[in-house]
Structure formats: structure tokens, C-alpha cells
Amino acid sequence: MNIDMIRAAAIRLDGHARRTPILTSPFLDDIAGRRVFVKAECLQHTGSFKFRGGWSAVSALSPEALKAGVIAFSSGNHAQGVALAARSHGTKAVIIMPADAPAVKIANTRALGAEVVLYNRATEDRDAIGAQLAADRGLTLIKPYDEPLVIAGQGTCGVEIASEMNALGVREADVMVCCGGGGLTSGIALALAADAPGLRVRPAEPEGFDDVTRSLASGQIERNIQLSGSLCDAIVTPQPGNLTFPIMKDLCGPGVVVTEQEALRAVALAFDRLKIVLEPGGAVALAAALFHPEASNGDAVIAVATGGNVDPAVFAKALATSA
Amino acid sequence: MNIDMIRAAAIRLDGHARRTPILTSPFLDDIAGRRVFVKAECLQHTGSFKFRGGWSAVSALSPEALKAGVIAFSSGNHAQGVALAARSHGTKAVIIMPADAPAVKIANTRALGAEVVLYNRATEDRDAIGAQLAADRGLTLIKPYDEPLVIAGQGTCGVEIASEMNALGVREADVMVCCGGGGLTSGIALALAADAPGLRVRPAEPEGFDDVTRSLASGQIERNIQLSGSLCDAIVTPQPGNLTFPIMKDLCGPGVVVTEQEALRAVALAFDRLKIVLEPGGAVALAAALFHPEASNGDAVIAVATGGNVDPAVFAKALATSA
Numbered sequence: 001m002n003i004d005m006i007r008a009a010a011i012r013l014d015g016h017a018r019r020t021p022i023l024t025s026p027f028l029d030d031i032a033g034r035r036v037f038v039k040a041e042c043l044q045h046t047g048s049f050k051f052r053g054g055w056s057a058v059s060a061l062s063p064e065a066l067k068a069g070v071i072a073f074s075s076g077n078h079a080q081g082v083a084l085a086a087r088s089h090g091t092k093a094v095i096i097m098p099a100d101a102p103a104v105k106i107a108n109t110r111a112l113g114a115e116v117v118l119y120n121r122a123t124e125d126r127d128a129i130g131a132q133l134a135a136d137r138g139l140t141l142i143k144p145y146d147e148p149l150v151i152a153g154q155g156t157c158g159v160e161i162a163s164e165m166n167a168l169g170v171r172e173a174d175v176m177v178c179c180g181g182g183g184l185t186s187g188i189a190l191a192l193a194a195d196a197p198g199l200r201v202r203p204a205e206p207e208g209f210d211d212v213t214r215s216l217a218s219g220q221i222e223r224n225i226q227l228s229g230s231l232c233d234a235i236v237t238p239q240p241g242n243l244t245f246p247i248m249k250d251l252c253g254p255g256v257v258v259t260e261q262e263a264l265r266a267v268a269l270a271f272d273r274l275k276i277v278l279e280p281g282g283a284v285a286l287a288a289a290l291f292h293p294e295a296s297n298g299d300a301v302i303a304v305a306t307g308g309n310v311d312p313a314v315f316a317k318a319l320a321t322s323a
Numbered sequence: 324m325n326i327d328m329i330r331a332a333a334i335r336l337d338g339h340a341r342r343t344p345i346l347t348s349p350f351l352d353d354i355a356g357r358r359v360f361v362k363a364e365c366l367q368h369t370g371s372f373k374f375r376g377g378w379s380a381v382s383a384l385s386p387e388a389l390k391a392g393v394i395a396f397s398s399g400n401h402a403q404g405v406a407l408a409a410r411s412h413g414t415k416a417v418i419i420m421p422a423d424a425p426a427v428k429i430a431n432t433r434a435l436g437a438e439v440v441l442y443n444r445a446t447e448d449r450d451a452i453g454a455q456l457a458a459d460r461g462l463t464l465i466k467p468y469d470e471p472l473v474i475a476g477q478g479t480c481g482v483e484i485a486s487e488m489n490a491l492g493v494r495e496a497d498v499m500v501c502c503g504g505g506g507l508t509s510g511i512a513l514a515l516a517a518d519a520p521g522l523r524v525r526p527a528e529p530e531g532f533d534d535v536t537r538s539l540a541s542g543q544i545e546r547n548i549q550l551s552g553s554l555c556d557a558i559v560t561p562q563p564g565n566l567t568f569p570i571m572k573d574l575c576g577p578g579v580v581v582t583e584q585e586a587l588r589a590v591a592l593a594f595d596r597l598k599i600v601l602e603p604g605g606a607v608a609l610a611a612a613l614f615h616p617e618a619s620n621g622d623a624v625i626a627v628a629t630g631g632n633v634d635p636a637v638f639a640k641a642l643a644t645s646a
Binding site: 018020021023026027040042043047084111112268271272274275276277278308312315316319320 | 341343344346349350353363365366370407434435591594595597598599600601631635638639642643
């Protein structure tokens with residue numbers, strides 16, 4: 001993994017991924033006690049940064065591999081990003097999802113042109129189903145984060161942040177990034193190390209699912225004890241990736257852990273002050289910027305708002321409990 | 324009013340107003356039966372396009388007038404736009420608001436540095452209070468729409484639309500604009516007539532408050548019968564402006580009227596598919612684009628999403644009733 005792969009991905013994404021805006025509000029500055037810049041990746045195609053990695057991977061396929069199609073395991077944002085990227089390239093994505101995934105997520109993924117293959121979580125082996133399908137049909141597997149082309153695609157978000165902060169005159173600041181497996185976090189860290197070395201990535205995680213924060217503290221990969229039960233489900237993964245962790249260990253500052261209540265308050269503030277829709281997992285970095293000011297130094301902080309694919313009932317709850 | 328005033332305003336706004344993004348979703352394209360481009364003015368500073376007009380007017384003041392300060396009548400988006408523009412220029416805004424305005428709107432306007440003067444709607448004369456204050460303190464009145472500098476500021480949104488649609492190769496399309504007094508509608512119409520003559524403005528209004536649509540049909544200024552009771556309150560005004568109506572009559576196509584339920588559905592779809600927060604009045608143009616496809620021709624339509632300052636309970640209602 002290196003910056004050249006990110007620059008190559010940026011060229012492939014140009015004109016296809018959206019260059020998401022940097023949003024600000026004096027009300028958020030007051031809460032954080034410093035200027036707050038929000039990179040609104042929820043406004044990316046399919047509602048999350050995952051479209052970048054999906055496009056990066058699909059657009060790098062050989063003509064033969066592209067024609068055969070791609071396959072991914074996901075019930076969430078990665079599925080939609082890969083599905084739309086594949087459809088835009090005129091090929092097919094097969095998405096393997098648990099049969100008990102929310103109906104609306106299955107319908108959305110199908111509506112983006114994907115073939116959805118359902119499996120029974122209790123009785124079937126997801127990986128075996130995927131491997132068989134891939135072998136039978138010559139499909140290329142696109143992993144959600146531990147894949148260089150995907151990390152390179154997510155890293156294009158960091159190239160944009162470096163350019164935008166340079167234009168705003170912000171040379172030194174922490175960059176809070178909502179962190180699951182570390183694809184986005186490591187990609188942004190690589191981009192900033194090359195283009196804006198005064199900007200330092202800080203992985204942000206929800207309480208109880210802070211594998212990256214603990215891994216960075218111990219210096220080795222640590223696992224989450226639980227893998228469900230978080231409203232921040234979009235960024236819950238078992239452990240940091242084998243590719244992403246060494247990059248994060250090398251380039252990131254310490255992790256910042258926020259409570260679920262803080263994530264919900266950040267969702268409500270993003271609604272009220274920025275007019276964007278965030279899912280709780282996509283608001284964790286903003287929560288770190290707003291409610292953990294002691295974790296940072298300097299007169300500015302950047303938060304990457306990673307996604308907005310949230311159930312209306314969860315969103316209404318965030319607004320109601322945080323009013 | 325002419326295009327040169329809009330170009331001059333664009334120079335004054337450069338680097339201060341946000342260049343708002345154009346957002347799209349294949350799901351919205353499917354509903355409308357053509358490509359839908361949404362100009363997301365809810366992401367403008369203070370959550371609506373009104374900041375453009377406020378900044379345009381404040382930035383054009385003489386040094387003496389700027390020092391004395393400005394005054395505006397508003398309980399809504401215009402108040403916040405003027406307040407932030409004045410504070411950013413280092414001067415004071417006095418905002419006259421009814422004493423029964425929502426507490427949160429009064430607090431927000433004060434938090435943006437404005438001096439809020441409350442009056443009793445039943446017993447006091449708002450205009451007399453404002454005239455006395457303006458005379459005593461040398462304040463400049465900034466009207467919400469029937470003011471050339473304000474129209475010029477709102478018109479900068481149209482300059483951006485012309486440039487963005489040109490880059491996207493969209494040469495012919497209707498541009499739905501949420502319309503109250505007509506400041507934004509007439510400003511965009513002037514800008515498009517100069518920069519993108521194949522794009523035609525269509526004022527969009529809520530049912531029961533369709534003064535502009537009826538005025539355009541009859542050729543003379545018509546009034547609304549009622550002035551309250553609409554969830555789309557942000558764009559309800561008594562009648563089109565004396566400056567704005569002749570421009571709209573000259574340059575706009577027929578108005579498009581949507582139901583309140585259609586506006587709420589557009590709020591829910593903007594949440595779900597674009598990840599932006601709209602107030603019902605700010606979603607009327609999107610509702611026109613999505614649910615009145617027969618009102619337009621061509622393979623593309625543009626909708627200006629004008630504002631997102633919505634009460635959480637109203638927003639939750641939109642999500643719940645439109646699921």
C-alpha cells in the first residue's frame with residue numbers, strides 16, 4: 001500500500017465519485033471550543049464512503065474479470081457501494097447477505113442491480129457459499145477493507161481533505177475518522193502523510209467495540225468481545241485488518257472512544273446544525289470532535305462523517321433523546 | 324435588476340457563501356422518470372439560501388451604514404441569514420420577531436449575534452417599531468425579497484446551477500424552485516436567462532398558498548386568502564413582490580402546485596436517498612420534480628432544495644407518515 005495507489009484510484013474515481021463538501025457551523029465550534037470541519041461522506045453516492053472503495057476495485061479489473069462480475073459479503077454500506085459501482089461499469093455484482101437482514105436493505109441492494117444471494121446464518125457457511133459461487137462463475141471477491149484497491153479508494157477521501165484544509169489554511173489538526181475494519185482510516189492516514197503531514201488521523205469508535213483503540217494501545221491486533229448490540233453497527237467489525245492495522249499503527253494517533261449516547265447527540269446536532277443525515281456509526285467521529293475536546297490540541301479539528309444509511313425509527317430516536 | 328448585479332454579488336459572496344452541491348440518486352430518477360438534480364441549498368450557511376441575500380445586502384453597505392448596522396423583520400430563515408452576515412462583517416443586526424415565535428428560533432437568532440426585539444402581534448405595529456428603531460439608530464432595513472441586493476444574492480445560486488448543469492451536459496430542463504415572495508425564483512431566473520437559456524424556472528408552491536402560480540396565470544399580482552396553517556410556512560407570503568413578479572412573469576414557466584403530503588414525502592425521500600435534511604417548504608420543488616412529472620418535458624429536471632430549518636417533531640412526522 002502506498003500513496004501512488006491512492007493517486008491512481010483518485011484518477012479512476014474522478015467524475016464518478018462525488019467530491020463531498022466540508023461543512024461547518026458556529027454552533028458546533030462553540031461546543032468543541034475550536035473550529036470544527038465536517039467532511040460529509042454521507043453525501044457520497046449510496047450514502048457512504050464505501051462507494052469510493054467499490055468503484056476503485058471494480059474500475060481496476062481486467063476486461064475479462066469485469067465481464068465476469070464481482071462478489072461481496074455485506075448487509076450494509078459496502079454492498080450498496082459495490083452494487084452501484086458494478087452496475088455503472090455494466091457488470092453484475094453478487095451480494096451475499098444473511099436471510100434475516102432487514103428487508104429494506106435487501107430491496108435497496110437489488111434495486112441497485114445486484115443479485116442478492118441469501119444464506120441462513122445458523123445453518124450455512126457464508127464463506128463456502130461465496131467461494132463456490134466465485135469459482136463457478138469466475139467472480140472477483142471485493143473484501144470490505146482488507147484489500148489494497150479498496151483502501152486506495154477510501155484514501156481518495158484523504159486526498160480531498162488535504163487539499164480542502166490547505167485551501168482553508170488549516171495546517172495542523174486531528175482528523176477524527178469513524179473506524180471499523182480500518183479501510184477508510186488507513187487510506188486517509190496514507191493520503192495525509194503524503195499531502196498534509198500536519199493533519200493526524202485519530203480512529204473514533206463506540207464504547208464496547210473499541211478494538212482499534214485497544215490494538216493501537218497494545219501494539220498488536222486485539223479483538224472485540226461482542227459483535228452485535230450496537231446502534232453503531234455500520235462500523236462494528238471483529239478486529240482491525242491485517243493490511244490496515246500496520247498502517248494505522250505507523251501513522252495514526254491514539255483512538256478516541258465515545259458512548260452511544262454521544263453518537264446519538266452527534267446525529268441530532270448534524271441534523272440541526274449541518275442539515276445532513278448521519279447513521280450513529282457515521283457520527284462517532286463528530287461525537288469525538290465535539291464531546292472529547294481534551295483528546296486533541298490546536299484550534300481546529302476535522303471529523304469525517306462516514307455514512308447516513310439509518311433507519312427512520314433510529315433517527316427519530318436520536319432526535320427525540322437529544323433534544 | 325439585471326445580471327450585472329448578480330455577477331457583482333457573486334464576487335462579494337465568493338469565499339463566504341458555500342457553493343452547495345448538486346446531489347442525485349438513481350432511486351429519485353426512477354420515481355420522476357427522468358434524471359433529477361437537486362441543488363442542496365439546505366447545506367448553505369444557516370441552513371437556507373437566505374444567507375446569500377443577507378450577505379449580498381450587508382456586503383454592499385457603505386462603511387458608515389455598515390458601522391450603524393442593519394434591521395430585518397423575520398421569524399425564520401431570513402433572520403438567521405442576515406444575523407450571520409452582519410456578525411461576519413463585524414456589525415450588528417436587529418431582528419424584529421413576534422413574541423410568540425418559537426423559543427428555539429429566537430435563541431438561534433440571538434446566538435448568531437443579533438439583537439432580537441420582540442413585539443406583540445395582537446397589539447403592536449411591527450412596521451412602526453422597525454421604522455422608529457431604524458430612524459433612531461441609523462439602521463438599514465434589509466427586506467426579505469423585494470430588494471435588488473437580496474435578489475442579486477439569491478441569483479448567485481442560479482449562476483452556480485448554470486455552471487454545474489453546463490459541466491454535466493444538461494442544456495434543456497425545467498428548474499423547480501420553492502417560491503415564497505419570489506426573491507430566489509426571480510434571481511435564479513435572471514441568472515439562467517443570461518447563462519443557461521435552455522433552463523427554465525418553474526415556481527413551486529404548496530396547495531392553498533399558490534399566489535405566484537395564480538398570478539402568473541392571470542398576469543397580475545394575486546394574493547393568498549390564508550397566511551397560516553401550512554407546514555410549508557417557510558415559503559408562505561401574502562403575494563409576489565412588486566420587484567420580483569415582473570421578472571417572474573417575464574422569465575418563468577407556469578407554477579407547479581404540490582400537496583402538503585407530497586412535500587412531506589419529498590422530505591422523507593431526501594432523508595432516505597440524498598441524506599439531507601429539508602423543511603417541508605424547502606422540499607416543495609423536489610416534490611414538484613418527483614410527483615408532477617407531467618408538468619415538465621425532457622430527460623432531466625432540476626430541483627432547488629431551499630432550506631432545512633425544520634422542527635425535529637415535524638421531521639419525525641414526515642418520516643413516519645411517508646414510510
